[in-house]
Each structure stands twice: as structure tokens, then as C-alpha cells.
Amino acid sequence: MTIRSVTIQGFRSIHHMNLTLSRLNIVSGPNGCGKSNLYKAVRLLHEAANGQLSQAIANEGGIQKIMWAGGHRAGDRSKDPKRMKLAVEMEHYEYQLEIGFPEPLITLFALDPLVKVEGIWLSGYQRRKMSELLERTNQAAFLKNVDEERIAYPMSLTPEESVFGQLSDPHLYPEVSQVRETMKNWRFYHEFSVSGNSPIRVPQVGIRSPVLAHDGTNLAAAFETLRERGNSETLFEVLEKAFPQTQFYVQEMGGRFQMMMQKQGILRPLESAEFSDGTLRFLCLAVALLSPRPPNFMALNEPENSLHPDLLPALAMLIAEASRYTQLWLTTHSNELVEMIKHYSDVQHYQLDQVEGKTVVKGASLIDED
Incomplete structure (x- = not known):
């Protein structure tokens, strides 16, 4: 179940971005342009599936540290500055998660996230009601069960976690469970313990x-x-x-x-x-x-770090070979590595920059930044 596209809105330096993915995807650009923010946003979807959404956000400094802090154009009501949206479209399913701030007058846990909206749909139906498998608003949710019936989830949901981390009796909701298991099995490699x-x-x-x-x-x-x-x-x-x-x-x-x-x-x-x-x-x-045991999807964040340039040809060959079995996402600031990988394989290459604090993509028609 490969990923067709990822949409990120209101996450750190990313105001709004939609990326169409292929088998081997490379995101490059100078330091500070937002490459790692993209990587972390996709990883947050994985952590939500693992029931670790609030802990993952805490590891990043809390909800206030990961929300978009830039400005907004006058009259732009399409994007809520107090809400972050992460969405992924896969071969058979679409998933979307919207997160906001907790109410400070109600709780002292001001750095916890608050899940506002969560949804799953069958792909290819433009998110029509007939294709909806999960509809969550705040702490209430409706799911499609094994008998194709739309039923209210029998328990009140914890506001700071995804449905995925609270789903009991997963056999009753097979398609929701399949989405969860798919996203749980994604793999992310950022830093190896080599001290x-x-x-x-x-x-x-x-x-x-x-x-x-x-x-x-x-x-x-x-x-x-x-x-x-x-x-x-x-x-x-x-x-x-x-x-x-x-x-x-x-x-x-x-x-x-x-x-x-x-x-x-x-x-x-x-x-x-x-x-x-x-x-x-x-x-x-x-x-x-x-x-x-290759996963459906694997992400590497700057794998060339601490490697001598002489190792890059072997790394490029390794990445290209792995993309035959796994959909890959690679962030790098090495243009040399990118060109070496292109010698072995077709690549979807996104080059990033930062303009007035906003992460943007250079000259790619497949990107919707507005």
C-alpha cells in the first residue's frame, strides 16, 4: 500500500504543502529550509498510528513548538492558524488528522495536542459519505464496522490521542485496523547510536x-x-x-x-x-x-551525515536497490548524492527553499503551496 500523496498544513515552517510521491522520493535543499520538518510531519502520522501522538509532540517541545508560527494573508480563511492538518493518500485509503491547541482555562496541560478531526475514506471517491470509514470530531467517532454499518464508537475518546491508539476490538473495524497497521509498519531512520x-x-x-x-x-x-x-x-x-x-x-x-x-x-x-x-x-x-522484511514505506533523514564522500557511490547504489522493494523517502543536503542516485533509478525530486520563514518548493508543478 504505497503512498500517493502527503498533505501538510500548519506544521512548523510548512504553511501548506501537498507532495505527490513516487517509488523513490528525494527532498533536498540548504540547511534550515524545512527538509527535516517534512520528515517529522510524516513521522507524526506514524506515531499517531502507534498511539504515541502526544508523546511524539512532547518530544518536539509540545504543541506550541510544532504549529505554524508565520503570518497569514489578509482575508485567508481557508487555513486555521490554530490548527495543524496532516493527511496521506494511499493506494486504497485516505487518512487525515487535524490537531489544535487545548483550552488553557480548562487544563494545565497546555503543551498537549487536542485532536479536533480525524477521518478515513476509501481512495478514489473524493471523500464522499459513502466512502467514509471513520469520522471523528473531538471525542466522538463513527466507524464502519465489519458488517458495513456506520456505528457510533461506544467509548469516549481521549482528546490528545488518535483513534488508532484507542481502538479496542480491531476485528470489528477491519478497514480502520488495516490503515492503522499499514502506518504502524512504516520505518524511519534519522540517527544511529554510534557514540x-x-x-x-x-x-x-x-x-x-x-x-x-x-x-x-x-x-x-x-x-x-x-x-x-x-x-x-x-x-x-x-x-x-x-x-x-x-x-x-x-x-x-x-x-x-x-x-x-x-x-x-x-x-x-x-x-x-x-x-x-x-x-x-x-x-x-x-x-x-x-x-x-521490507516495509511498504521507509524514510531516511540525511543518511549522508558523517559519511566520507567516497562512500556516497555505494550509498546511492544501496538506496536505488532498496527502492525496488520499498517506497523510499530521502531528505538530503547532498546534491552529489542526488545525482548519483539518479544514475541508478528514476527519482521524484523536490528541491526546497525558505522564503520569509515559509518552506517552499522550487519550480514543481505538482506542489500546491497555497
Whole structure:
């Protein structure tokens, strides 16, 4: 269930933007133009599906820190400055979430979000009533059940969380549950834990791990799982391109796994504690992108960070290969990486800029910023 488009309104520097997505999507631009804001907005949809909407917003500093703070044109009533809207259209379903501020006179929790509106529709019906699967306004909701009946949800909803995090008896609402599970299975990779005291650098209990953790802490187990069950030929081809005359493998010690590296000219293998930050980061990217259990959608935020320019050709090949199995969203400030990826694959490329505090897209007719 790939994503056809994403609409974001009133989120940080994004006043209003609609992006049409393809298989491999790249968002680039200078520092401070709003690339990471787009990434975070899409991730917020994922967190809503996981029942972590208010916590995710708290991690960003609270509702006041993520709402649009720019100006509005006189007479523009189409966009509520006190409301944020996130929407996604997938192959079969559309989902929309609208968030506002809590009432300060009623609660001390002034940084919590307040879910105002939430809806799910079948795609292709222009959101007609007949296609509606979920209609939520504040704490009341109507859902279409397994018998195709529109019924009132029997419980009052918590105002700061999505319906997804409160849905009991999901088998009664199969289509709503399918949307939730689809969005929960999206994957996001932003920062890997590669510091000197990182769990990646010390032996960890090894369990089969077809999915790399968001912070990469199960790297050794995920690497070995990929070697045994996944596309190991591509993995080692990419690693040879990135690190010539170097072999990577997992050492097992009493059930604990550790990444090892044998480099030509060095007489002993190196343990993961001795790897450079860039080496560990590249290994994490390779294992994440070649997962033997690929997701429908994966987003990477500035994957080139801390990588030497010599690693970019291998990274480009890796990203293009992964896009054969997963819809990818990539934010980057490396034009060199973008051009390398285009050598391997067709790309939907959005170039961003910021004008008077507003994130805008340069010369793309598929964008609706107003």
C-alpha cells in the first residue's frame, strides 16, 4: 500500500504543502529550509498510528513548538492558524488528522495536542459519505464496522490521542485496523547510536532480527539475520564497493553477537568498538535498506551525515536497490548524492527553499503551496 500523496498544513515552517510521491522520493535543499520538518510531519502520522501522538509532540517541545508560527494573508480563511492538518493518500485509503491547541482555562496541560478531526475514506471517491470509514470530531467517532454499518464508537475518546491508539476490538473495524497497521509498519531512520558508549559497540544478546531498530542498536543480530535469510549477495557487493578489501562478519560469544571487521594489511580483526562512526553508520544504513522484511514505506533523514564522500557511490547504489522493494523517502543536503542516485533509478525530486520563514518548493508543478 504505497503512498500517493502527503498533505501538510500548519506544521512548523510548512504553511501548506501537498507532495505527490513516487517509488523513490528525494527532498533536498540548504540547511534550515524545512527538509527535516517534512520528515517529522510524516513521522507524526506514524506515531499517531502507534498511539504515541502526544508523546511524539512532547518530544518536539509540545504543541506550541510544532504549529505554524508565520503570518497569514489578509482575508485567508481557508487555513486555521490554530490548527495543524496532516493527511496521506494511499493506494486504497485516505487518512487525515487535524490537531489544535487545548483550552488553557480548562487544563494545565497546555503543551498537549487536542485532536479536533480525524477521518478515513476509501481512495478514489473524493471523500464522499459513502466512502467514509471513520469520522471523528473531538471525542466522538463513527466507524464502519465489519458488517458495513456506520456505528457510533461506544467509548469516549481521549482528546490528545488518535483513534488508532484507542481502538479496542480491531476485528470489528477491519478497514480502520488495516490503515492503522499499514502506518504502524512504516520505518524511519534519522540517527544511529554510534557514540563511544553505544550498545552497537559492545556484544549484545543475539536474536533473529529481520528489522533494524530505529537507532541501530541491534545491528549485529540484524546483520546476521540478513546474511542468513536476506539478500546477502547485494549486501556484500555494496560493502565491497564502500570498503574495498574489507570483510565484515558477526562473532558469536556465548549467545552474544558483535560486529567484526577484517581489513587487508591489519593483522587482527577489529571489534565494533574500534569502528569509525561513519563505518557503523553505513553498516546500519545497509542493513536497514536491505531488510529481509521490507516495509511498504521507509524514510531516511540525511543518511549522508558523517559519511566520507567516497562512500556516497555505494550509498546511492544501496538506496536505488532498496527502492525496488520499498517506497523510499530521502531528505538530503547532498546534491552529489542526488545525482548519483539518479544514475541508478528514476527519482521524484523536490528541491526546497525558505522564503520569509515559509518552506517552499522550487519550480514543481505538482506542489500546491497555497
